[in-house]
Amino acid sequence: MDTDNLRLFVMAAERLNISAAGRDLGLAPAVASARLAKLEHELGVELLRRTTRKVSLSLEGSDFLPYAREILAQAEAAKAILGGSEAGPNGTLRFAAPSSFAQRHIMPLLPEFHAIYPDLTLDLRLSDTRFDAIEGSFDLALRSAPLTDSSLKGRKLADDARVLCASPAYLAAHGIPKTLKELSGHQFIAWQDLEPRDLRGPEGETARLDPAVMRCRTIVDDGDAQREATLAGAGLSINSLWSVADEFASGRLVRVLPEWRLNDRSVLWLVYPRSNVLTPKTRILIDFLIRHLGTHSDWGV
Numbered sequence: 522m523d524t525d526n527l528r529l530f531v532m533a534a535e536r537l538n539i540s541a542a543g544r545d546l547g548l549a550p551a552v553a554s555a556r557l558a559k560l561e562h563e564l565g566v567e568l569l570r571r572t573t574r575k576v577s578l579s580l581e582g583s584d585f586l587p588y589a590r591e592i593l594a595q596a597e598a599a600k601a602i603l604g605g606s607e608a609g610p611n612g613t614l615r616f617a618a619p620s621s622f623a624q625r626h627i628m629p630l631l632p633e634f635h636a637i638y639p640d641l642t643l644d645l646r647l648s649d650t651r652f653d654a655i656e657g658s659f660d661l662a663l664r665s666a667p668l669t670d671s672s673l674k675g676r677k678l679a680d681d682a683r684v685l686c687a688s689p690a691y692l693a694a695h696g697i698p699k700t701l702k703e704l705s706g707h708q709f710i711a712w713q714d715l716e717p718r719d720l721r722g723p724e725g726e727t728a729r730l731d732p733a734v735m736r737c738r739t740i741v742d743d744g745d746a747q748r749e750a751t752l753a754g755a756g757l758s759i760n761s762l763w764s765v766a767d768e769f770a771s772g773r774l775v776r777v778l779p780e781w782r783l784n785d786r787s788v789l790w791l792v793y794p795r796s797n798v799l800t801p802k803t804r805i806l807i808d809f810l811i812r813h814l815g816t817h818s819d820w821g822v
Contacts, residue, residue, distance in 0.1 A: 522560075522563065522592070523556075523559075523560070524592065524593060524596050525546075525556070526556045526557070526559060526560040527560070527589045527592055527593055528546065528593055529542055529543065529546055529548070529553060529556055529557060529560075530557060530560055530568060530569075530582075530586075530589055531586065531589050531590055531593065532545060532546070532613075533553070533557065533569060533576065534568075534569065534578055534582060534586050535613070535644075537575065537576045537577060537578075538576060539553050539554055539557060539569065539571070539576055540553065557569060564585070566579070566581040566582075566585075567579050567581065567582070568581060568582035568585060569582055590660075594660075594800045597612075597800050597801065597802075610638055610640065610641050610801055610802040610805055611640035611641060611802075612640075612641065612642070612802060613641075613642045613643075613644050614641060614642070614643055614644065614660045614661065614802050614803060614806060615644045615646065615659045615660045615661075616643055616644065616645055616646070616659065616660065616661050616662065616663075616806065617645075617646040617647075617648075617659045617661075617662040617663070618645070618646075618647055618662065618663035619647070619648070619649050619663065619665060619744065620647040620648055620649050620743065620744075620745070621649055621743060621744025621745040621748075621764060622663065622665070622744070622761075622763065622764075622789075623645065623647045623663075624647075624745060625745075625763070625764065626763065626814055627645075627810070630809075630810075630813055631643070634806075634809055637809075638805060641802055641805070643806075646659070649742055649743045649744055650742060659793075660793065660800070660802070660803050661791060661792070661793050661803050661806055661807065662791075662792050662793070663678070663789060663790070663791055663792075664789075664790045664792050665681050665761070665787050665788070665789050665790075666785075666787055666788075666790070673792045673793065673794060674792065674793060674794075675790040675791055675792035675793070676790070676791050676807055676811065677788055677789070677790060677791075677815075678788075678789040678790065678791050678810060678811060678814055678815055679763070679788075679789045679814055679815055679817050679820050679821070680762075680788060680789070680817075680818075680820050680821025681761050681762075681763065681787040681788055681789045681820060681821075682761070682762050682782050682783075682787075682820060682821050683759050683760060683761050683762070683782060683783035683785070683787065684759070684760065684762060684765075684776055684779070684781075684782045684783070685757055685758070685759055685776065685777040685778055685781065686751060686757070686758060686759075686760055686765055686768075686769070686774045686775060686776050686777055687751060687754075687756070687757045687758070687774065687775060687777050688751060688752055688753070688754045688773065688774060688775070689772070689773075689775055690754045691708075691751075691754040691755070691756065691757070692775060692777075694754070695707060695708070697777070698757075698777055698778060699778075700778075701720070701728050701730075701778065701781070704730070704734075704735060704757070704778075705734045705735065706734075706735065706736065707735055707736065707756065707757050708735070708736045708737075708738055708739075708755065708756030708757065709732055709735035709736060709737050709739075709756050709757050709758070710737075710739045710740075710741065710747055710750050710751055710755055710756045710757065710758035711732045711735075711737040711739070711740045711741075712732075712740070712741075712742070712747075712759070713740060713741070713742040715732050715733070715737065715740070716732075717729050717730060717731040717732070717733070718730045718759070718783055718784075718785065719783070719784040719785070720781045720782065720783060720784055721781065721782055721783075721784035722780060722781055723780040723781075727784055728781070730759075730783075735757075736756070738755075738756070739755050739756060744760070744761070744764055745764075747760060748760055748764050748765060748768070751765075751774060752768065752773055752774065757777055759783055760774075761787075761820070762819065762820045762821070763789075763817065763820045766819055766820065789820075791807050791810060791811075
């Protein structure tokens with residue numbers, strides 16, 4: 522199977538544009554179409570549906586796409602191991618991350634990354650909702666959770682302690698809770714599922730934080746929005762230290778019940794499918810992020 526034709530298919534599938542993919546590879550539109558037709562004939566299936574108005578992935582093309590990416594990744598890794606590639610890292614790397622973390626900590630690093638690796642394109646997919654690293658065919662993904670999925674491999678980026686906090690204005694108006702029982706009745710900026718969470722105390726003891734006994738008048742699914750609502754005085758909230766460390770330092774937010782934190786063992790993991798070869802470009806991004814963000818000991822408790 523011709524890897525050049527596979528690369529053309531992957532690029533056309535990502536852009537949903539055969540001519541644009543061909544131009545990126547230095548091919549005329551007619552040549553690009555002919556090469557894709559040859560690949561489809563070899564496989565015996567239609568990978569891309571073409572009409573006069575648009576190009577779309579067929580069901581077979583959607584199923585085949587992650588395997589095509591895997592074949593290209595393995596070929597790239599094999600060349601790198603054998604010293605068969607004289608050029609620096611190049612191509613597109615698909616990276617998924619929580620939007621709130623990426624905006625605060627990854628976006629400021631992009632100019633330096635692109636200056637060091639000018640031939641690498643980052644295709645960033647950012648959302649604070651849960652994603653599937655395998656179904657999404659990502660080369661790399663950032664997760665904030667215990668690494669329990671056996672289909673994934675990962676490297677730890679940093680700790681992710683989560684703590685209760687509020688604005689000084691809110692506490693001045695509603696009082697400072699001194700015990701967990703005093704949280705009852707306080708306004709709470711809640712997470713989307715409204716499920717109770719366990720807190721861990723200074724001696725390792727645990728207690729339940731239940732939004733049902735608090736006044737949940739704001740429910741959000743975005744970390745930045747949760748922090749901004751807390752800053753505005755809308756209530757107490759649980760936030761990751763990486764999200765609010767600057768606000769604590771400036772006094773714009775205050776920790777509530779500072780001896781307690783969320784007991785969810787969350788860690789920031791850089792993960793990739795276990796079946797994937799760790800390509801040079803993926804390893805480059807992992808090492809770059811760990812070098813710049815892995816030293817934040819202030820994100821843990």
